Amino acid sequence: MTLSDTKPWWQGSFGYQIYIRSFADSNNDGYGDFQGIRSKIPYLKDLGIDFLWITPFYPSPMADWGYDVAEYCDIDPTFGNLDDFDALVEQAHESGIKIVADLVPNHTSDQHKWFKEARKGPENEFRDYYIWKDPAPDGGPPNNWVAYFGGPAWTFDETSGQYYMHLFLPEQPDLNWRNPKILEEFDQILRFWLERGVDGFRIDVAGGLMKDEQFRSNPEITPWDPEGDRWEQFESFEHRYDIFQKENHEIFRRWRSIFDEYGAYLHGETYILEPSGLAELLPGDGMHGGFWFEPMHIEWDPSEIRRSIVEVSELVGERILWAAGSHDMPRSPTRFGNNDLGRSRTLALNVVFSFLPGVPVIYQGEELGLIDGDVPEEHKLDPVALNDKQFGGRDGCRTPMPWSSGSNNGFSETQPWLISKQRDVSETAEAQIGKPESWHSFYKELLHTRRSLPDLTGLAVTWLDSGQGPVIWYERGPVGVVVNTSSETETVKLSLNSEIVYKTSQMELSESQEVAIPAAGAFVYLRD
Numbered sequence: 001m002t003l004s005d006t007k008p009w010w011q012g013s014f015g016y017q018i019y020i021r022s023f024a025d026s027n028n029d030g031y032g033d034f035q036g037i038r039s040k041i042p043y044l045k046d047l048g049i050d051f052l053w054i055t056p057f058y059p060s061p062m063a064d065w066g067y068d069v070a071e072y073c074d075i076d077p078t079f080g081n082l083d084d085f086d087a088l089v090e091q092a093h094e095s096g097i098k099i100v101a102d103l104v105p106n107h108t109s110d111q112h113k114w115f116k117e118a119r120k121g122p123e124n125e126f127r128d129y130y131i132w133k134d135p136a137p138d139g140g141p142p143n144n145w146v147a148y149f150g151g152p153a154w155t156f157d158e159t160s161g162q163y164y165m166h167l168f169l170p171e172q173p174d175l176n177w178r179n180p181k182i183l184e185e186f187d188q189i190l191r192f193w194l195e196r197g198v199d200g201f202r203i204d205v206a207g208g209l210m211k212d213e214q215f216r217s218n219p220e221i222t223p224w225d226p227e228g229d230r231w232e233q234f235e236s237f238e239h240r241y242d243i244f245q246k247e248n249h250e251i252f253r254r255w256r257s258i259f260d261e262y263g264a265y266l267h268g269e270t271y272i273l274e275p276s277g278l279a280e281l282l283p284g285d286g287m288h289g290g291f292w293f294e295p296m297h298i299e300w301d302p303s304e305i306r307r308s309i310v311e312v313s314e315l316v317g318e319r320i321l322w323a324a325g326s327h328d329m330p331r332s333p334t335r336f337g338n339n340d341l342g343r344s345r346t347l348a349l350n351v352v353f354s355f356l357p358g359v360p361v362i363y364q365g366e367e368l369g370l371i372d373g374d375v376p377e378e379h380k381l382d383p384v385a386l387n388d389k390q391f392g393g394r395d396g397c398r399t400p401m402p403w404s405s406g407s408n409n410g411f412s413e414t415q416p417w418l419i420s421k422q423r424d425v426s427e428t429a430e431a432q433i434g435k436p437e438s439w440h441s442f443y444k445e446l447l448h449t450r451r452s453l454p455d456l457t458g459l460a461v462t463w464l465d466s467g468q469g470p471v472i473w474y475e476r477g478p479v480g481v482v483v484n485t486s487s488e489t490e491t492v493k494l495s496l497n498s499e500i501v502y503k504t505s506q507m508e509l510s511e512s513q514e515v516a517i518p519a520a521g522a523f524v525y526l527r528d
């Protein structure tokens with residue numbers, strides 16, 4: 001038996017996040033769908049992708065664009081039906097691509113039948129599926145918890161005179177994970193999809209499921225301004241009691257045994273910006289992995305880049321999922337300059353991620369160097385757009401994929417669900433595929449180089465840079481990765497008989513084994 005027979009399928013793999021509404025529209029109704037994804041499987045295979053993580057596709061009133069699930073074991077008609085889903089799984093598998101779905105277990109839609117029942121009153125059999133509390137003595141919310149999207153985490157229910165809890169919108173009531181029936185319901189839901197051939201799940205809000213048993217108020221750090229920016233509101237508190245409760249782990253341990261039966265990948269949206277916090281969420285016998293979000297918050301600065309990579313990599317290693325962008329954050333090239341420099345920096349960051357322990361994931365369009373789409377103010381649809389002063393909401397990173405020079409960038413013949421300005425032709429897949437030195441070519445070559453190199457699983461990372469200067473440099477087994485983060489050319493000297501196997505711009509190895517790396521350039525080498 002070889003190592004590749006025994007190691008889980010995701011080790012050494014490269015993922016691609018599909019925001020389904022905006023990926024590919026097969027029936028020209030303005031929404032991306034499963035048939036659309038199917039039509040792009042050859043594109044994804046050619047790019048070198050190993051698995052797709054597809055954002056929620058379940059029936060939903062779309063208050064939070066699918067992260068408000070009204071039925072867990074079905075497909076929203078916007079995206080197709082269960083037959084389309086099965087066909088996608090089959091086609092992807094035939095092309096050697098795995099499918100990872102997105103499970104939203106922290107909350108349901110307020111239109112889910114469980115909540116519609118629960119709302120009928122305290123005697124209803126589904127009441128305890130959710131979190132209900134009497135008002136505080138002054139009639140206000142039971143404690144000081146606030147929602148991620150701003151405002152209190154409690155909404156008053158006139159019918160029963162009680163509050164229900166929600167970490168996100170009032171339309172997304174939180175489930176009560178202390179109720180064993182919820183555990184049983186989700187065991188069934190997971191098996192439903194695993195039986196259909198799903199290869200894994202990304203768990204939404206993985207740190208939020210369990211709440212403090214006594215519902216204690218969080219310590220206030222700065223005075224809470226209920227009218228403030230959503231992040232300011234959230235960061236006014238130390239989240240000691242609402243999220244990251246140790247008991248979450250019991251749930252993941254239970255799910256792990258189910259996932260292991262199917263050889264499926266259990267990983268989470270582990271939104272915590274402390275390496276030690278991520279390590280606590282991923283003790284090894286629960287989720288196989290978790291996303292690390294700090295790189296989505298850093299400035300382009302060598303010490304920040306190092307800080308966001310080195311410590312967590314040492315602590316959490318193979319369990320990390322590395323990503324520079326997602327459907328929740330401004331696109332990385334936008335954050336790093338909103339121009340070609342930002343695109344080069346994002347590519348360089350992805351080069352760094354690609355050879356570290358863990359699983360790299362790119363967000364649809366990252367391979368085209370996409371900056372955020374331009375969504376006119378009056379067309380913004382993200383429910384948090386108004387009170388997200390820091391980022392202005394999440395619409396910019398969710399605009400449709402630009403496939404070609406046609407109208408609506410070839411995404412759809414109809415006006416897409418999210419209206420944005422037409423992109424420049426040079427940003428489209430059509431213009432970039434097969435063109436030397438296009439962003440698409442650089443990403444494709446990165447993924448293919450990675451595949452062609454020896455398996456690095458289990459090998460440790462050695463950091464070779466000084467820890468101070470602009471060069472970031474590590475070796476792992478026979479592979480070395482070097483990035484120049486500065487805006488000047490930097491030179492490094494490699495050991496004898498090294499060979500450059502990938503580079504993001506013109507770079508040559510001189511006779512004295514020196515390489516001059518242009519600003520934001522990166523290269524990969526094989527050493528003797």
Ligand code: NOJ
Pocket residue numbers: 064067104168204205269327328
């Ligand atoms: C994280 C998801 O990525 C985000 O889009 C969503 O709004 C929240 N969780 C709530 O489900």
